[in-house]
Structures are given as structure tokens and as C-alpha cells.
Amino acid sequence: MSTTGGTPAASTNGTTPASTGKPSRLAGPANWADERLGIGKSTKKQLRKVFPDHWSFMLGEIALWSFVVLLITGVFLSLWFKPSMAEVTYLGSYDQLRGLHMSEAYASTLDISFDVRGGLLMRQMHHWAAHLFIGAMFIHMMRVFLTGAFRKPRELNWIIGGMLLLLGILEGFAGYSLPDDLLSGTGLRIADGLVKATPVLGTYMSFFLFGGEFPGDVIISRLYIAHVLLIPGLILALIAAHMMLLVYHKHTQWPGAGRTNENVVGFPMMPVYAAKAGGFFFIVFGFTAILGATLQINGVWGYGPYNPAEVTAGSQPDWYMGFAEGLMRIFPGWESVIFGYTVSWNVMIPGQIIPLTMFAIFLAYPFIEQWITGDKREHHLLQRPRNAPSRTAFLAAMVTLYGLLWAAGGNDILAVVFQLNLNWITYFMRVAVFVLPILVFILTRRWCISLQRHDSEVLLHGYETGIIMRAPEGAYSERHLPIDPERAYTLTARERDEVYELESGTNEHGVAAPNARMQRFRARLSAYWYGYNVQKPTREELLEAHEHAAHELEAHDDQHSADGHQFDGRHDVEGEELTHRH
Amino acid sequence: MSDQRTTPAVPGNDDAVIDPHSSVPAEPIDNPGLPAHQPRPTDIDPKAAKRAERQVASLFLLSIVFAFLFVVAYFVFEIGEDPDLFGGLGASNLFLGLTMGLSMLAIGIGAVQWARKLMSDVEIVEQRHPAASSPDDRAEVLAALQQGLDDSGIARRPLIRNTLLGALAVFPIPMVVLLRDLGPLPGDTLARTVWAEGMRVVNDISGTPIRPEQVQIGQLINAEPAVFFETDADGEPIYTDHEILIEKTKAAVIVVRMEPQDITPAAGRENWGVEGILCYSKICTHVGCPISLWERQTHHLLCPCHQSTFDLADNGRVIFGPAARAVPQLPLAVDSEGYLIATQDFDEPVGPSYWERG
Known part of the structure; x- marks a missing residue:
């Protein structure tokens, strides 16, 4: 193992500095053990891991x-x-x-x-x-x-x-x-x-x-x-x-x-x-x-003792x-x-x-x-599960399959409890184990992808404040404010998915690559698995969106178009109250 | 997505291999770094810290109390007398479990509370290292390995290498042969049962033989071969308890009576019943559960394990479920004293399918 202490900050998280002045009561037994087992070296890094x-x-x-x-x-x-x-x-x-x-x-x-x-x-x-x-x-x-x-x-x-x-x-x-x-x-x-x-x-x-x-x-x-x-x-x-x-x-x-x-x-x-x-x-x-x-x-x-001629x-x-x-x-x-x-x-x-x-x-x-x-x-x-939509959907499909099979394992209990026909439960399960996992896969994947879109939206346009603004010309819009930088960073701290692309099925002489069919399959699979994912915005996209948002906010600022605008989080609201205008 | 691969190749170095992952656009937001530590109330308020200390100590004390109560409960409550006390749990079980559980929980919650409230919660940073060893280490290991191989001379002496490989391939054989006596070979034991011509069909609990007139229309009787209840000349049972368990696994039957006109016997089975009384193997042809859920109206027999359903009026045919074969039928007759007997053993193996079954 090649671990080291890491950055200097890692040496302690205590509030008082460690002192070497007085030998601690631990030193005795620790020495005894170390002289026989040499555990000092191996535990040095693990104790404060x-x-x-x-x-x-x-x-x-x-x-x-x-x-x-x-x-x-x-x-x-x-x-x-x-x-x-x-x-x-x-x-x-x-x-x-x-x-x-x-x-x-x-x-x-x-x-x-x-x-x-x-x-x-x-x-x-x-x-x-x-x-x-x-x-x-x-x-x-x-x-x-x-x-x-x-x-x-x-x-x-x-x-x-x-x-x-x-x-x-x-x-x-x-x-x-x-x-x-x-x-x-x-x-x-x-x-x-x-x-x-x-x-x-x-x-x-x-x-x-x-x-x-x-x-x-x-x-x-x-x-x-x-x-x-x-x-x-x-x-x-x-x-x-x-x-x-x-x-x-x-x-x-x-x-x-x-x-x-x-x-x-x-x-x-x-x-x-x-x-x-x-x-x-x-x-x-x-x-x-x-x-x-x-x-x-x-x-x-x-239950009683086992008897091969009996069952409950x-x-x-x-x-x-x-x-x-x-x-x-x-x-x-x-x-x-x-x-x-x-x-x-x-x-x-x-x-x-x-x-x-x-x-x-x-x-x-x-x-x-x-x-x-x-x-x-x-x-x-x-x-985050949403950032691997196909994988998450695959698991959801498998969980569905597992759950259906598990329920099928108690089809007699289901029939009794829900007063259903046992045979129809079984026929239903025979079809459902094929159909439902596929449906669940599609739904979960779309769900993950829309969550990804939402993340992008929040990053680019800020969060929804719940404050409705009316423009001078009468249009209504909701005010969005940027999220705090740490949260924004966390949202972007993920990798971009890359779809594997076939370089070329043939070499310069037009001869098919040895495992071209496999590679084509891989490319198709990759496109299917990752191609629909939403990628995080680039730095340029973010800057542009933020400039746009700042501009918009400025346009709205201090026009007092509606009472309550002062609760938009950009003003000091000490002593202010929401009042109704009559 | 190719549009992301916008960064050109390494400038000034045409040979540089571009890792496709190095060419993604720069991170959209810079890492703001670890946020500053927020002190907890116990960090800044000595009173809060003292309170937390008392909490933790109280939990540990509570644990001691419950441990003592456990010992008290152990000696106070009798067991075995009334298992139905307290909702079927038994007083002893309930109090032993509760006191033990609470004593443990108090230690656990106390320790976690101590960590959360009083131990330093300043996050520290440790650097990671690649899982792989350094290239130097690797080279050294490979060199050492090569040195070892060279010293052994395994490459120069193929005779040794090949005979060693042969010996290593053969040496597990004795280990496998050793396992031979785990059990006898199957032979055709699975195809035979203890049923034989003239053997009486008796009630499975009492062992009493069955007269046709005792069986009502629609009734199902769990039955067994009479030999399970018989003794030899010395008064010893013919089959020991164990042998009975094994034979019962194949020989258990059910006797049912239906209206004779409802029964549609297959060719050759016309006289296998007695006045609408038929006898079938009780062992499911799917994986061998005993079947005895009987619907007298429909003549259906349902296996409680996997719900295979057999029509006993129609030669035990499978009408539903995972079983593939009809449940075997035992031909019946009446002996001179008027009791039901089998006229022969089953004409096919009973129970679950197996390869040699044919």
C-alpha cells in the first residue's frame, strides 16, 4: 500500500494541538505490542484514515x-x-x-x-x-x-x-x-x-x-x-x-x-x-x-416434524x-x-x-x-442516479422484474388476500415479467433525463423564487435567481458522457476491420445508452445565461411593478410587510 | 458527442496520443474549495457541551440498568409454561429481548451521540493515489518474476514443466473419487415404490384399511401402503422410521371418489377404479411436493407449492401450472375381505422428472 498522510491539513482535526510533552498512558502497551508485532507502521496511517x-x-x-x-x-x-x-x-x-x-x-x-x-x-x-x-x-x-x-x-x-x-x-x-x-x-x-x-x-x-x-x-x-x-x-x-x-x-x-x-x-x-x-x-x-x-x-x-407426504x-x-x-x-x-x-x-x-x-x-x-x-x-x-439514466433505468427494470417474480412467488397468498383468481394472476405474471420491465425502463430513463434537464435549467437560469413579476407592458414572468456557487459547482461536478463512435469500419484499403461488426454493435449500444443524456452546460453557456439573467433582473429592478417585489431577496426587507392595496 | 471534441491535438507534438477524455471542454465552474467549518452549538457553548456529555453518560448508565434488568428477567420468568402469554411471545422471551435490546441500543446511541456532538467535526482531506503500483515497482516485480522463472529453469526443461502440469491435472482425481461414497448410485430405485399387487390401501394416520363403501362421493383420503404399518414375525416393524420417510416420498397416495359417469378413463385404465374410487400418487410431478388440495366439484387437485393443477376425473391430466406430466395413477381393486388394494405398482416413476426417466 502506498498511502501517505496527504495534505498538511490532514494531520489533525482536533481543536488543540497534539503535544509530545508528557508520555501518554497509551505509550506503554503500544510499545509492548509494537516491539513484538511491528504494528506501528501499518496502523500509523489507518488510525486516522x-x-x-x-x-x-x-x-x-x-x-x-x-x-x-x-x-x-x-x-x-x-x-x-x-x-x-x-x-x-x-x-x-x-x-x-x-x-x-x-x-x-x-x-x-x-x-x-x-x-x-x-x-x-x-x-x-x-x-x-x-x-x-x-x-x-x-x-x-x-x-x-x-x-x-x-x-x-x-x-x-x-x-x-x-x-x-x-x-x-x-x-x-x-x-x-x-x-x-x-x-x-x-x-x-x-x-x-x-x-x-x-x-x-x-x-x-x-x-x-x-x-x-x-x-x-x-x-x-x-x-x-x-x-x-x-x-x-x-x-x-x-x-x-x-x-x-x-x-x-x-x-x-x-x-x-x-x-x-x-x-x-x-x-x-x-x-x-x-x-x-x-x-x-x-x-x-x-x-x-x-x-x-x-x-x-x-x-x-x-409446523410439526417433516413428513414427505404432508404440506400446508x-x-x-x-x-x-x-x-x-x-x-x-x-x-x-x-x-x-x-x-x-x-x-x-x-x-x-x-x-x-x-x-x-x-x-x-x-x-x-x-x-x-x-x-x-x-x-x-x-x-x-x-x-447521482439521474446522471446515469440508462443504468438507473436498467436497475429499475430489474427491480420491477424481481418484484414481479417475488409477487408471483406468493400468487396463492395474493389470490386469497385480494380474492383474485389464482390462474389469472399467473397468466398476468407470465406477460408482465416481459412487458413491465421494459415500460419501467423507458419511463425511468425519461424521468432521469428530465431531472437532468431540470438541473441544467437551474444552473443556467437560476432557481424559481416564486415571485411573479409584471412587466410594464403587462406580461407576467417568474423571477429566477442564481443558486449558490457551492450548489452550482456540485451540480456541474460530473463527467460528460461520450458516445463511442466508430472511427471507420474499414481501413484505407477498404478492408473491413477485424471486429468491425462488434465495434458497430458497440457504437450503437453506446449511442443508445448515452446518446439521450443531457450534458452539463459549458462555461460559455453558463456565462452567457448568467449575463442574460442579470440583464433581465436589472430591467425589472426598482420599477415597483407590484407590491411584494421587495421580497425578491435582493433588498433589505427589515420592517416591510405585505400589504393589500385597496 | 463529437461536437464536444473541439480541443485540437497537442500543439507541436504530432505523436502525442490524445486521450479522448482529455479533450472535453473545461469545467464550467471552478471548484470553490472546501467550505469553512461551521461550529456546532457544543463547540462554542460550554453549557451545550456539558449537556451533551450528560446525555451520553445517561445513555451509558441506562445501558447498565437494562443489563441488570436482563439478569433479573432471566431468573424471574419461567419458560415453556405459557408460550401464548403476551401475544404468543412468552414473558421470558419478551423481557429478555427488550432488556437486551435496550441495553445495546443505549450503548450504540450513546456512542453515536458522543461522536456527533462532542468529537471534532472538522473535515479533513486525504489525497488519493492510483490503485496501481508505480511503474518502477511494477518493473521490479516483473524483473524479479523473470529472475525466478529463469532460476527455476522451467523454460529450459520442458520435461519437468510438462510432467508437473500433468501431475497437477491428475492430483484432484483422488479427491473427487474420495467423494464417491457420499451416496449410493441411483440405479432404478426412483422408478419403483413399495406398492405391489394385493397391497392394501390404508389411511395414512391410523393405518386402517379402507372399504369402498366408507368413501363418500367427493371425499379425499390421504392413504399409504399397508406395509408401513406391518410388523415381521418378531414383531419388529418391517420398515424403520427412516425407510418409511424415504418410501413415503414415493408411495404416498390419495384416494378420491367421484360419480363414475364423470370419469373419463384413458384406454387401458377402464378398470383401475372401484365404483368411482380412484387412487393417484400424492407426489407432484413438478418438483415433488405432496398434493392434496382437492376441489370436489371440479375434480381438480391443486399443488400448494407451485399451483400445478391436475384433473383427477381425466387421468390426472395437468390443466394448469408448471407441472408437465399427469400425476400417476395406481390401479385399485377390492380384496376378498372387501378392502381396497393395489393391483400392481405404479406403471411409471412417481414424483419429479429426472434425466433417465424416459
């Missing part, structure tokens, strides 16, 4: 801290949970199930809920924290996407984040399956059906996964080790990499007065973020504890599996038999191909965008 401040930078932190809550509550649960499918007779405190045969996993989950003090609280906190973890990762990822924070040099961190989301979802599904209740067993049964639909290898994969035919007697212990060791280990390692890259790249920041692509302006790690982020951990922890106390979640005792109506996976569930539900029943082998398109496409493709497109997006723009520069300033 600057992070910019914005509420949206906290979203990833929610994910981080909820993961810590998951680790803490998870360790507690593991002290009692028995990941075994051995059949036992339940003899615990919960009356309704006493005497029933069930797996040890389910029985020990009931024991945690009813016979361990605080056990139910920890179970509920664990489940709530899992929701929070995955939800926060989703929203953090959307923030990064919308603001262009994934651009060079952060593409790899974007991919690491995507892997974290995928692992988080897998981890959630594994944990959801562990109690071996009726609902989670049904989830596993669906997963088994999904695995079996894999061409050629499906049944082998299923038999190896479940140790024989579904449900077998090993899946819980196998999922357990994945859930408590394998996946959390990977998640921890990726979080470490994610954070190290964050520190190395330094955090992105919003543009503004004094904030450039070459610096980072904010508060130091020590003490401001140590207190804020450390305090925020306790807030997340406390918040999950209150959720666990007051909102019941996954009351497995109500209204079976739903946890919300983050909802979009995959929706895909499974609305896909038509296509299946073909080719040379005596069965290909289950109806399971393979919605259950395996589409989710993985969507995921791959998202991971690849930074590289796709880079290829369209040809932009290889480093970007540390965030973009």
Missing part, C-alpha cells in the same frame, strides 16, 4: 454488523442444536407435540425454543439477523450500482460483494432447512426436485447430496457443517477481502465543493468512525434483539428465495423426451438457468459498461 460521511454508506455496515450478530447468536444455538436425523420421541415442554416421533434436529430446535432460557430469543434474533443481512446486502448493492461506485478500480470488489450475496442466500437456505420441520423439509424437497432436473447428472447429484434417496438421513448434518463452517468461513474471508479493498481504494465520495476525484474528505477513523461504527454495531444488535423479542419468526413448533397450504420460502419461487410458479409446464431421456425445461430454466444468468449479468455489469464506454479511468466520485 479518512472516511466520507453519507447515510447511504451505512447500508453495507448494516450487513456487516448483522453478520456479526449472526455469528454470536449462531454460536449460542450450536451449543444445544443437534444436527441429527435420528428419530427420537419428543418429551419436552411443548404439549402439542409431546410423544411424537421426530428427528433430533427438530426436537432440539423445540428444546431451544421452550426449554432453554433465552433460546427462543436467540433463534428469533438469528432468523431476523439473517433477513437483515441479506436485505442489507441487496440494498447496499443497489446503492453501489445506482451511484456507479462499482467503476474502476472497484470492479473486483463488486464481484466479491456479489459472491457474498450469493453465499448469504445459500447460507440462509441451509439454515432455514436445519430445524427439519415440515416447512423446511418441503423446501428441501423442492431443492431435490431442482437438482434432479439437471440433465445427465441430476439423479446422481441428488443421491450424493442426500446420501441416497430423498430425504435420507444425512442431509441435516451435511447442511449443518456447510451452514456453520464452510459457508461462514467463505463469507468471513470474502468480507475481509471486501474491507481490505475498501481501505486500499479509500471510500468513494459524493462530489462537492472541495471534494474531487483525487481526494477524500471526511472524518478520521479514530475517533469519529470508531465511535459511530462501533456504536452502530450495538444499534444493529439491539434492534435485532427487539425484533426477536416482539416479532415472532419461524415458529417451527406450529400457503407454503412460502423466506423472502429472498421468493423470486426463484415465482419463476418456478409462472413457468409453463414444458418437458421434452429426447432419445429416451427427459429434459425438464419447466424446472431447469426457472430454477437453474435464469437465476444464474441474472446473477452473472449483474456481476459482469461493470465490465459491460466499461466496454460500452471504453472508459478506463479511475472513478472515486459517485454519480
